[in-house]
Amino acid sequence: MAEQYTPHLYLLFDDWHSGFSIRKVSLSRRSGKQPLSSASGKEGVVPVPEVFMHIRAPRGFPDLFTSAFGTKIMAMHTTMADDTAGIPMIDVQEQTITFGPQPCTYHCFPICFPIGANRLFVLDSGTFDRYLWTPEHSEEPWGSQALPPPPFNTADVSSYGVLPDGCILVSTTKSFGGSRTFIFDTTKEEHVWKPCCNWVLPFTGRGHYVLSLGGFVGLSKDGYLYCSTMAATTTGTSPDVKRTKEKVYTERQHVSATLVHMGQGKFCLVECVSSDNRITGQDLMESCVELNEPLDEDVDDMSDFVGGGPQGGRCMYHLRTFNLSYDPKGDCLKLKSCKGQSRWYSLPHEAKIGSVCMDPVAFWL
Structure with a gap:
């Protein structure tokens, strides 16, 4: 009998001379205890796990990775696909690398929407593409299609998500003179974005x-978790919005964060923080701008400076695992931290500071 697969947290780092490394983190309770790390000099801080796998890709662009099609991590770097059989895909369960189709268009700032186990929709600047995987039905398992572009500028997208029925919701800040949310039904062949509300x-x-909450959960720039119920998509009324009472970010030291859904209302917050409590996260972010510029304007290869220099111990990751529910009165979101599930990790010295200061690239697979 095949051994049952256990999901893990996978973290991507821009720390390899030829590309990126993927680190596999266990979030089980038994792995939650962290000893004193002599390397970090801080109690409870340990180095991130050893490299699970390397992937060769242009450095400085960690946001071009996504997860889809089950347990696969995809590198959506268009220049890579030009040199290979298609989009490189790492299956973390099988520990194999395969290739998907050629990208429909050039990807600059893609927003990816995995739908089920066999579809991926990619929204980018002026483009909207669909990738279909049907290995059980065809000798040619991959299909791809360039769909009509959306009626909004992707640079104005503020938030987004996928409903259980496969409908994509995208909120924009400057559509038709004001803020608006659009909906795209992936189950229909009309391929039309419609104003929703x-x-x-x-x-x-x-x-x-989150089914148990009846709505979308997401992070805001102000450090709170919000839940927006979705009954309003059919009634046209404003959604019922709940918020956590307290911020979930680390005070002063917060740099960036990614919220990872582990299923059934359980989440992991992957937060990048400044290692030195005397340096605020904002100060560190501002220094990244300077570190991302070459010292010599006559350098031959500007790609060496994309993402800046090594982070050199200036950042750490804080991982918090928790469950979300409504408080008894239904007035706000209630956050219950999982026992022993707050962890601190020192980051690879070679990871580029500019990439580290971006929202962490993390997948629950």
């Missing part, structure tokens, strides 16, 4: 639909 999802970036 005149309100926007209250968080920033990706939202995760």
